[in-house]
Amino acid sequence: MTDLTSLTLAEARKGLADKTFTSLELTDAHLSAIEAARVLNAFVMETPDQARAMAREADGKIAKGDAGPLAGIPLGIKDLFATKGVRTTACSKILGNFVPTYESTVTSQLWRDGAVMLGKLNNDEFAMGSSNETSCFGPVGNPWRRDGSNATLVPGGSSGGSASAVAALLCMGATATDTGGSIRQPAAFTATVGIKPTYGRCSRWGIVAFASSLDQAGPIARSVRDAAMLLRSMAGHDPKDTTSVDIPVPDYEAAIGKSVKGMKIGIPREYRLDGMPAEIEKLWQSGADWLRSAGAELVEVSLPHTKYALPAYYIVAPAEASSNLARYDGVRYGLREQGRNIIELYENTRAEGFGAEVKRRVMIGTYVLSAGYYDAYYLRAQKVRTLIKKDFEDCFARGVDAILTPATPSAAFGIGEKGGADPVEMYLNDIFTVTVNMAGLPGIAVPAGKDAQGLPLGLQLIGRPFDEETLFSLGEVIEQAAGRFVPERWW
Amino acid sequence: MSVDAATVRRIAHLARIAVSEEEVPHLQGELNAMLAFVEQLSEVNVEGVEPMTSVTPMQMKKRQDVVNDGEIADDIVANAPATEGHFFLVPKVVE
Numbered sequence: 001m002t003d004l005t006s007l008t009l010a011e012a013r014k015g016l017a018d019k020t021f022t023s024l025e026l027t028d029a030h031l032s033a034i035e036a037a038r039v040l041n042a043f044v045m046e047t048p049d050q051a052r053a054m055a056r057e058a059d060g061k062i063a064k065g066d067a068g069p070l071a072g073i074p075l076g077i078k079d080l081f082a083t084k085g086v087r088t089t090a091c092s093k094i095l096g097n098f099v100p101t102y103e104s105t106v107t108s109q110l111w112r113d114g115a116v117m118l119g120k121l122n123n124d125e126f127a128m129g130s131s132n133e134t135s136c137f138g139p140v141g142n143p144w145r146r147d148g149s150n151a152t153l154v155p156g157g158s159s160g161g162s163a164s165a166v167a168a169l170l171c172m173g174a175t176a177t178d179t180g181g182s183i184r185q186p187a188a189f190t191a192t193v194g195i196k197p198t199y200g201r202c203s204r205w206g207i208v209a210f211a212s213s214l215d216q217a218g219p220i221a222r223s224v225r226d227a228a229m230l231l232r233s234m235a236g237h238d239p240k241d242t243t244s245v246d247i248p249v250p251d252y253e254a255a256i257g258k259s260v261k262g263m264k265i266g267i268p269r270e271y272r273l274d275g276m277p278a279e280i281e282k283l284w285q286s287g288a289d290w291l292r293s294a295g296a297e298l299v300e301v302s303l304p305h306t307k308y309a310l311p312a313y314y315i316v317a318p319a320e321a322s323s324n325l326a327r328y329d330g331v332r333y334g335l336r337e338q339g340r341n342i343i344e345l346y347e348n349t350r351a352e353g354f355g356a357e358v359k360r361r362v363m364i365g366t367y368v369l370s371a372g373y374y375d376a377y378y379l380r381a382q383k384v385r386t387l388i389k390k391d392f393e394d395c396f397a398r399g400v401d402a403i404l405t406p407a408t409p410s411a412a413f414g415i416g417e418k419g420g421a422d423p424v425e426m427y428l429n430d431i432f433t434v435t436v437n438m439a440g441l442p443g444i445a446v447p448a449g450k451d452a453q454g455l456p457l458g459l460q461l462i463g464r465p466f467d468e469e470t471l472f473s474l475g476e477v478i479e480q481a482a483g484r485f486v487p488e489r490w491w
Numbered sequence: 492m493s494v495d496a497a498t499v500r501r502i503a504h505l506a507r508i509a510v511s512e513e514e515v516p517h518l519q520g521e522l523n524a525m526l527a528f529v530e531q532l533s534e535v536n537v538e539g540v541e542p543m544t545s546v547t548p549m550q551m552k553k554r555q556d557v558v559n560d561g562e563i564a565d566d567i568v569a570n571a572p573a574t575e576g577h578f579f580l581v582p583k584v585v586e
Contacts, residue, residue, distance in 0.1 A: 099570060101563070102566075242551065242552045307531070331571070338582075339582065360525070363522060366505050370505060382542035382544070383535075384535050385542075385546075386543045439546065
């Protein structure tokens with residue numbers, strides 16, 4: 001039965017509809033795969049009983065012919081999404097054994113459409129990281145290794161558990177979140193497809209907040225079509241999130257296979273970095289060639305403020321995080337460390353509960369918002385953000401339909417390899433993805449090739465606001481040209 | 492701009508994170524690395540540029556000022572580390 005795990009979501013949907021197998025069989029196959037892959041540390045909580053109950057319910061509905069679009073499909077859920085009755089920690093010690101009494105909007109929509117929850121997935125603590133090494137549950141292993149090497153590599157982050165689990169065939173798709181690249185970078189590191197939709201597309205309600213003006217949920221999946229199917233269920237207006245946009249959700253799957261003939265694709269010259277590895281350059285060129293062969297027109301474009309996106313992000317995101325994380329005070333939920341008075345209780349709880357990266361960002365955020373520094377840092381960063389967004393608007397105003405860039409500046413790296421001495425070294429991972437969050441745009445990462453050591457590399461497509469459909473159409477062209485990449489099983 | 496040890500202690504207190512004396516030099520180095528990195532923003536001309544307040548152009552949604560939730564005190568305190576009935580327990584705040 002294990003080969004059931006190698007199906008794409010679209011193939012599994014067909015098999016379930018044709019009664020070739022049941023959701024219970026499909027779910028059990030994935031539960032066994034999860035058990036056999038614990039060394040990857042992708043799941044921080046397995047929920048087999050709940051999974052089987054949900055699968056039986058889905059089988060009942062399929063038999064009765066009233067199955068939802070994701071009926072019986074087993075998924076993994078990033079531990080940033082509140083799941084009713086199932087521990088949710090954001091992979092932080094400070095949330096301890098927090099068991100939500102409510103369900104996030106995004107996951108409730110997946111269950112509404114019949115999906116099955118296999119468990120909760122590892123991530124960087126409060127989604128702050130690019131390697132999944134800041135999780136209080138320890139790092140996640142990437143199912144991909146360098147040719148001829150046994151060294152375990154990071155799956156990227158913050159949605160490292162999601163990417164690793166999807167790549168290792170432990171779940172048919174996963175929820176993820178992206179504040180500066182946390183869906184697209186791990187997708188690129190694991191040869192999976194990840195899309196961060198337009199800001200406002202998915203409700204943020206019930207997702208542990210990191211930087212509220214940047215956070216968006218999206219799927220990580222095994223194919224572009226699978227990502228389209230998942231996003232359709234995850235997206236949609238929610239009155240409980242004031243930034244959620246009240247416009248209809250299109251049938252994203254209908255965009256798959258649509259002609260891209262005549263589309264204008266921008267190649268931003270500022271993304272051509274000094275010292276960029278030749279293989280990334282080559283991959284980018286291949287992507288452009290594939291799109292051109294499919295009938296798209298390639299044009300060079302300029303996004304002059306690109307280099308300022310990452311520094312502006314490292315003011316805006318920590319500032320918002322310092323405010324959002326003020327709620328972890330040892331009083332209402334989670335960890336509590338005693339103190340002689342209430343201030344000490346707060347200080348001791350937060351010292352004990354937050355990891356090093358989170359502390360660092362909360363402190364930077366506190367500093368840039370503090371009296372006398374607000375204008376110099378925060379206000380200036382928000383002005384730079386306006387300029388970054390304007391770069392994209394100017395580009396789209398000239399008729400560009402989407403922008404093609406590399407997803408990451410390198411392939412996956414080893415555990416403990418980066419950011420030890422200087423945190424900025426790790427932050428540079430998000431150099432191609434962070435602009436998209438700053439401008440609130442949709443971006444998709446699609447596997448496109450391998451580097452000389454056999455590690456996957458991805459390309460990113462950036463779209464106009466609320467035009468995820470174009471990204472799916474173009475992403476499909478890349479996927480068809482590049483093929484699907486599956487790691488060799490070693491775990 | 493860079494921060495000195497006293498500023499690190501002040502920020503830590505503002506952020507309500509206990510920091511030991513041994514941690515200060517390390518944190519100071521990391522914070523200064525981040526501040527050095529963001530320093531390049533000072534070269535951008537932001538004259539006359541509006542700061543971003545909403546990334547998606549949309550009217551702020553408002554809801555009716557009515558009670559649409561409630562009677563869930565059990566849920567609210569369910570995860571609290573120390574409670575008495577429907578109250579959160581904290582150390583004495585007012586002497």
